[in-house]
Amino acid sequence: MRRKLVVGNWKMNGSLVFNAALLAGIKDRVDSRQCDAAVCVPAPYLAQCQTQLSDSGIFWGAQDLSAYDAGAHTGDVSAAMLVDFSCKYVIVGHSERRALHSESNELIAMKVVRALASGLTPIICVGETLEQYDAGLTKVVVGKQIDDVLAMISVEDIEKIVIAYEPVWAIGTGRNATPQIAQDVHSSLRAKLALKNPIAAVGARILYGGSMKPDNAKELLSMADVDGGLIGGAALKAADFLAIVHAAG
Numbered sequence: 043m044r045r046k047l048v049v050g051n052w053k054m055n056g057s058l059v060f061n062a063a064l065l066a067g068i069k070d071r072v073d074s075r076q077c078d079a080a081v082c083v084p085a086p087y088l089a090q091c092q093t094q095l096s097d098s099g100i101f102w103g104a105q106d107l108s109a110y111d112a113g114a115h116t117g118d119v120s121a122a123m124l125v126d127f128s129c130k131y132v133i134v135g136h137s138e139r140r141a142l143h144s145e146s147n148e149l150i151a152m153k154v155v156r157a158l159a160s161g162l163t164p165i166i167c168v169g170e171t172l173e174q175y176d177a178g179l180t181k182v183v184v185g186k187q188i189d190d191v192l193a194m195i196s197v198e199d200i201e202k203i204v205i206a207y208e209p210v211w212a213i214g215t216g217r218n219a220t221p222q223i224a225q226d227v228h229s230s231l232r233a234k235l236a237l238k239n240p241i242a243a244v245g246a247r248i249l250y251g252g253s254m255k256p257d258n259a260k261e262l263l264s265m266a267d268v269d270g271g272l273i274g275g276a277a278l279k280a281a282d283f284l285a286i287v288h289a290a291g
């Protein structure tokens with residue numbers, strides 16, 4: 043039985059004052075016996091999460107990391123730095139980074155390798171654009187995105203990754219994939235993992251992301267292969283984030 047995982051992706055939002063209220067609003071209201079919950083925040087606020095969440099059942103993490111260990115990479119943040127702030131998770135390959143920072147499957151795979159080597163759990167995002175969806179290419183696109191990562195990690199490491207299926211056409215648009223679409227894509231992703239490591243594939247958590255809200259979470263999360271959610275907009279309101287966490291638990 044896979045434990046559900048709900049992760050808030052704050053994107054480039056927040057301030058010390060805003061975060062303090064949001065973290066206080068969710069902190070003691072997540073029952074960690076029911077499901078796992080985490081927030082992935084902008085790097086400058088990791089210390090704040092470490093301070094405010096360390097005695098809570100909520101994990102925290104980052105939204106990106108460097109593909110390199112250290113050195114002349116101005117503006118980047120290394121895996122070791124994230125570990126310094128007790129991060130558990132790091133989002134890798136979010137579609138906004140693929141689109142706005144031209145991140146390739148190869149670079150994303152390098153980042154996944156770097157995260158795993160430091161003991162971080164990468165949340166690897168895959169997803170197709172609207173054009174690709176309309177052309178019936180969803181499984182081809184997400185299959186290649188995940189295969190390019192699997193080619194760079196060991197078979198044993200498959201049990202240490204989390205995947206997030208995030209159709210690009212559903213992110214921040216208010217338009218979510220139907221539960222059946224999500225289930226279909228998730229089961230195809232699990233089948234990909236199973237080709238490499240059948241046991242790890244059964245335990246691997248595959249999250250859905252894309253306009254998951256309190257009013258559609260229960261239905262999406264009830265699908266057999268939907269093991270949680272990656273939540274953007276709704277993660278910025280304590281009540282909405284909690285409602286999704288409770289729908290998962």
Ligand code: PEP
Pocket residue numbers: 051208212213214215216251252253254272273274275276
């Ligand atoms: C995301 O950015 O990962 C996301 C799913 O955003 P939203 O929930 O706002 O669609």
